[in-house]
Amino acid sequence: MLFLSCLLHSHLVPSRPPSPKKIPPWPSDLCKGCRALIEKVRERYSKTWKKQEDNYRNLSSQLRSQCQGFDRAIITQANTPVGSNIVYAVENKKTLKVTPEIFSTFIKENPFPKKKWDTCAVVGNSGILTNSSCGEMIDSAQFVIRCNLPSLGKGYEKHVGTKTDLVTANPSILTKEFGDLMGPRRPFVESLHSYGKSMMVLSPFTNARTSPVCLRAVYSIRDFKSPIQPMFFNPDYFQILNDFWRSRGLTRGLLSTGLVMVNIALEHCANVHLYGFWPFSNHPFELNAVKNHYYDDKKGKWTVHFMPDEFDILLRLHSQGVLRLHLGNCQPGRN
Numbered sequence: 305m306l307f308l309s310c311l312l313h314s315h316l317v318p319s320r321p322p323s324p325k326k327i328p329p330w331p332s333d334l335c336k337g338c339r340a341l342i343e344k345v346r347e348r349y350s351k352t353w354k355k356q357e358d359n360y361r362n363l364s365s366q367l368r369s370q371c372q373g374f375d376r377a378i379i380t381q382a383n384t385p386v387g388s389n390i391v392y393a394v395e396n397k398k399t400l401k402v403t404p405e406i407f408s409t410f411i412k413e414n415p416f417p418k419k420k421w422d423t424c425a426v427v428g429n430s431g432i433l434t435n436s437s438c439g440e441m442i443d444s445a446q447f448v449i450r451c452n453l454p455s456l457g458k459g460y461e462k463h464v465g466t467k468t469d470l471v472t473a474n475p476s477i478l479t480k481e482f483g484d485l486m487g488p489r490r491p492f493v494e495s496l497h498s499y500g501k502s503m504m505v506l507s508p509f510t511n512a513r514t515s516p517v518c519l520r521a522v523y524s525i526r527d528f529k530s531p532i533q534p535m536f537f538n539p540d541y542f543q544i545l546n547d548f549w550r551s552r553g554l555t556r557g558l559l560s561t562g563l564v565m566v567n568i569a570l571e572h573c574a575n576v577h578l579y580g581f582w583p584f585s586n587h588p589f590e591l592n593a594v595k596n597h598y599y600d601d602k603k604g605k606w607t608v609h610f611m612p613d614e615f616d617i618l619l620r621l622h623s624q625g626v627l628r629l630h631l632g633n634c635q636p637g638r639n
C-alpha cells in the first residue's frame with residue numbers, strides 16, 4: 305500500500321506551473337518587499353522543476369556527516385544517559401543535569417529507520433494552503449511531517465490532508481492553547497487524536513523556562529495512554545544546524561522548527577516536498593491576501609526567526625533541484 309502510494313506520488317509530481325498567462329494586476333496592499341520576491345518566484349516557477357540528483361546527494365550527505373541528525377536530532381536514553389549535561393539552546397552555556405526522573409521521559413532508541421523514505425512531505429502552516437487542494441498529494445507521501453500541532457480535519461482535509469507521521473509542538477502553544485498544562489489535561493490529550501500514533505517532537509531544552517511544560521506534556525500523554533509518541537529535540541543539534549546554515553547564508557536568528565524539519569527530511573528522505581512554506585501576506589500567483597496560518601491569522605513573533613531569510617534558502621534549494629517547494633495550488637485527480 306505504501307509502495308503503491310509512492311509510485312503514484314512520483315507520477316503526479318511534474319504538475320504544470322500555475323498558469324502564467326493570467327497575471328492579475330498588483331494590488332495596492334501588496335506586502336512590503338514582495339514585488340521583487342514574487343517576480344523572482346514567478347520566474348523560477350515558469351520552468352518545470354526537476355530533481356538534480358547530484359545537488360541533492362551533495363547536501364544530504366553533508367548534513368549526514370556534519371550535522372548527524374540521524375543520531376543526534378532526538379534525545380534518547382541511548383545518547384543521553386543519566387548524569388549527562390544538556391546545554392540549553394538559547395541560554396548560552398546554561399546546563400541541565402539529567403536526573404533519573406528526566407531520563408525516564410526520553411524515548412529508548414533512535415526513532416528513525418536506517419533506510420531512507422522514498423518521499424516525504426514537510427507541511428508548514430502558511431495560509432497559502434487555504435483552498436490549495438493539496439491534501440491528496442500531501443497524504444500520498446510515505447512520511448508526512450507537520451509543524452506545531454496544526455488543526456486537521458474540520459474541513460481542511462482537501463487542502464492539507466490528514467496523514468501525520470511526525471508533528472512538532474513548540475512550548476508556546478502548550479502555554480497559549482492549553483494553559484501551560486496546569487489545569488485539566490484531558491482537552492490537550494484529546495486534541496492529539498487527530499495525529500494518531502505519530503511521533504510528537506517537543507523542544508523542552510530551548511531554554512530552562514520551557515522544560516517543565518514539556519515534561520508535563522509527556523506525563524499527560526502517558527497517564528491518558530494516548531497512542532502518540534512524545535520525544536524531545538536535542539538542543540545540540542539545533543546548534544550544529546545553526547552553524548551549518550550560518551556559513552550558507554542564514555546570517556541572523558535561530559532556525560525555525562519548520563526549517564529544522566526540512567533538514568531532517570533531507571537526511572532521511574530521497575524526495576523532499578514542501579507545502580505551506582510561504583511567510584508573506586500575498587499569494588505569489590493569485591496575489592490575494594494570505595493568512596498567517598491556514599487555520600487562523602495569529603501573528604507569530606519574528607524576533608528569533610527570520611522567515612524571509614529562511615524562505616530565501618528554501619527557494620534556492622528548490623532552484624537547485626534539491627527539494628521541491630510547492631507554492632501553487634495542486635490538481636487533485638491527477639494522481
Ligand SMILES: *[C@@H]1O[C@H](CO)[C@@H](O)[C@H](O)[C@H]1NC(C)=O
Pocket residue numbers: 358359362363
Ligand atoms: C557540494 O556543495 C559544496 C557547498 O555547498 C560545494 O562547495 C561543492 O562544490 C559541492 N560539490 C559538488 C560535487 O557539487
Ligand SMILES: *[C@@H]1O[C@H](CO)[C@@H](O)[C@H](O)[C@H]1NC(C)=O
Pocket residue numbers: 434435592593
Ligand atoms: C476559499 O474557498 C471558499 C469556498 O469556495 C471561499 O468562500 C473563500 O473565500 C476562499 N478563500 C480564499 C482565501 O481564497
